Amino acid sequence: MFDDFIVRAFAAGIGLALITGPLGCFIVWRRLSYFGDTIAHSALLGVVIAYALNYNLIIAVFVVSCVLALSLLFLQRRTNLPDDALLGLLAHSVLAIGLVLLGILSFIRIDLMGLLFGDILSVNFTDLLFVWIGGGIVLIVLILIWRPLFAGTVNLELAKAEGLNPDLANAIFTLLIASVIAISIKIVGILLITGLLIIPAAASRNLSSSPIQMAILSSIIGVASVVLGIQTSMIWNTPTGPTILTITLGVFIATMLPLKKLLISKNKIKS
Amino acid sequence: MRNNLIELKNCGVVRNQKWLVRGVSLKVSQGEIVTLIGPNGSGKSTTAKMCLNILKPDEGFNTIKNDIRISYVPQKISIDWSLPLRVIDFINLVIKHKNSEISDALNMTGIKHLIYEDVRNLSGGEFQRLLMARAIAKEPHFLVLDEPVQGVDYPGEIALYKTIQEFVKNINCGILLISHNLHVVMSQTDYVICLNGHVCCAGTPKTVIKDQEYIKLFGDSIDPTLAFYEHNHDHEHLPDGSINESKRV
Numbered sequence: 001m002f003d004d005f006i007v008r009a010f011a012a013g014i015g016l017a018l019i020t021g022p023l024g025c026f027i028v029w030r031r032l033s034y035f036g037d038t039i040a041h042s043a044l045l046g047v048v049i050a051y052a053l054n055y056n057l058i059i060a061v062f063v064v065s066c067v068l069a070l071s072l073l074f075l076q077r078r079t080n081l082p083d084d085a086l087l088g089l090l091a092h093s094v095l096a097i098g099l100v101l102l103g104i105l106s107f108i109r110i111d112l113m114g115l116l117f118g119d120i121l122s123v124n125f126t127d128l129l130f131v132w133i134g135g136g137i138v139l140i141v142l143i144l145i146w147r148p149l150f151a152g153t154v155n156l157e158l159a160k161a162e163g164l165n166p167d168l169a170n171a172i173f174t175l176l177i178a179s180v181i182a183i184s185i186k187i188v189g190i191l192l193i194t195g196l197l198i199i200p201a202a203a204s205r206n207l208s209s210s211p212i213q214m215a216i217l218s219s220i221i222g223v224a225s226v227v228l229g230i231q232t233s234m235i236w237n238t239p240t241g242p243t244i245l246t247i248t249l250g251v252f253i254a255t256m257l258p259l260k261k262l263l264i265s266k267n268k269i270k271s
Numbered sequence: 272m273r274n275n276l277i278e279l280k281n282c283g284v285v286r287n288q289k290w291l292v293r294g295v296s297l298k299v300s301q302g303e304i305v306t307l308i309g310p311n312g313s314g315k316s317t318t319a320k321m322c323l324n325i326l327k328p329d330e331g332f333n334t335i336k337n338d339i340r341i342s343y344v345p346q347k348i349s350i351d352w353s354l355p356l357r358v359i360d361f362i363n364l365v366i367k368h369k370n371s372e373i374s375d376a377l378n379m380t381g382i383k384h385l386i387y388e389d390v391r392n393l394s395g396g397e398f399q400r401l402l403m404a405r406a407i408a409k410e411p412h413f414l415v416l417d418e419p420v421q422g423v424d425y426p427g428e429i430a431l432y433k434t435i436q437e438f439v440k441n442i443n444c445g446i447l448l449i450s451h452n453l454h455v456v457m458s459q460t461d462y463v464i465c466l467n468g469h470v471c472c473a474g475t476p477k478t479v480i481k482d483q484e485y486i487k488l489f490g491d492s493i494d495p496t497l498a499f500y501e502h503n504h505d506h507e508h509l510p511d512g513s514i515n516e517s518k519r520v
Contacts, residue, residue: 028353029351029353029354031351031353147365150364151364151365153354154348154350154354154356154361154364155345155348157320157323157325157343157345158343158345158348158364158365159364159365160323160324160325161320161323161324161325161341161343161345161415162341162342162343162365162409163340163341163365164365205353205355208355209355209357209387209389210355210356210357210360211354211355211356211360213355214355
């Protein structure tokens with residue numbers, strides 16, 4: 001069944017969208033959208049290291065992302081700089097290190113387009129295992145830390161005072177983002193993973209009234225966009241990753257239509 | 272021997288080479304209300320945060336009894352607009368409660384009708400009641416209230432304090448209360464600590480109110496030239512603003 005590259009593309013995309021839904025919600029809630037970007041930038045360094053050591057791409061990217069995420073946590077505690085300045089500092093310096101390393105190791109030839117935009121149609125069976133098993137683990141961990149993470153998102157001091165451990169949950173959450181970016185790098189690429197994390201969540205925000213609703217709806221929007229996006233890209237022969245994101249953007253615009261308002265006002269009149 | 276829930280021993284917090292508060296010792300036991308008063312920037316909230324272990328004291332020791340349920344009503348919470356959060360979600364923030372517990376707590380604070388309302392549509396006073404409701408729903412052993420009635424209108428303020436009082440009686444929890452409003456608070460408090468970067472004076476309300484340090488900070492508490500305007504309604508309002516017909520005089 002997974003012999004067909006189209007089937008593999010659907011399986012990988014759907015698996016990824018299921019994880020990015022709820023994770024993306026937390027990224028939006030915590031104003032971390034630039035953080036996803038930063039980790040995605042560091043992925044280049046991971047890719048270069050993977051090629052240089054002839055090591056598994058996903059694991060190398062994951063390790064580099066984790067190191068970056070942890071250094072961010074460290075910098076947050078040790079400096080008085082605002083988060084966005086720290087993120088800018090890390091994103092661009094790590095990207096620069098990646099490029100310098102790439103220059104030194106001149107024997108490496110990297111498919112830059114593939115790295116930036118991914119190639120969902122070239123996903124192999126091992127990648128699929130990473131998406132579904134790795135993604136499954138990410139989802140389970142997210143559910144386990146949901147309460148302290150969410151309470152800490154609403155109010156850190158309140159969560160701490162009442163005996164939760166939001167700091168630990170934050171650190172784990174950071175690692176979850178790192179793993180999702182590592183998993184997704186081959187599928188949608190560096191530039192598009194942040195979009196896949198944020199746009200479905202943003203679209204879902206427009207329709208949701210509770211946090212859990214927003215997380216679930218965000219997954220649904222992501223999955224629907226992946227399915228539609230892959231099909232559209234085959235019909236029009238367009239690059240698949242960008243097509244998927246364009247579709248999510250379409251969904252986002254659709255959610256801004258005053259559809260909900262009309263429904264609500266009708267309900268109110270009825271009751 | 273009464274049961275100490277939390278205790279600070281000679282605690283202080285230093286930030287940027289400045290002591291926010293220093294040399295604070297206090298304890299709160301079951302069924303006791305301890306009130307912190309003091310001017311702005313006197314270290315009231317900092318002291319409360321040491322009692323909750325949000326801040327580790329840079330000097331001295333804070334001990335919190337193991338395995339007690341703690342509720343915290345912080346001074347200020349701002350909810351990010353990106354978060355869809357209803358009243359019921361907010362109450363379930365730290366612990367998932369039964370529906371009956373939630374409606375009891377909302378009833379006590381008078382905002383039952385807002386249960387599915389988005390938190391950001393609440394007025395300041397309604398939000399303050401929600402913070403109280405969430406704290407009560409947990410049935411805590413130790414409750415910290417940091418200016419719990421700010422933004423609540425005067426009748427609501429008295430009603431909220433009554434709720435607090437009933438609540439202490441019912442579940443026998445210890446309360447640390449931070450307040451500006453001395454008159455309302457004093458009569459219900461077991462122990463008052465007057466802070467101004469350090470403990471100025473402490474004791475039962477009756478002794479504190481006569482203390483020279485206290486008078487220096489707050490002046491004579493009841494100025495004879497100031498009288499409260501008595502605002503006697505002939506009717507009572509329900510929390511949603513409608514008039515309670517059953518109690519109409």
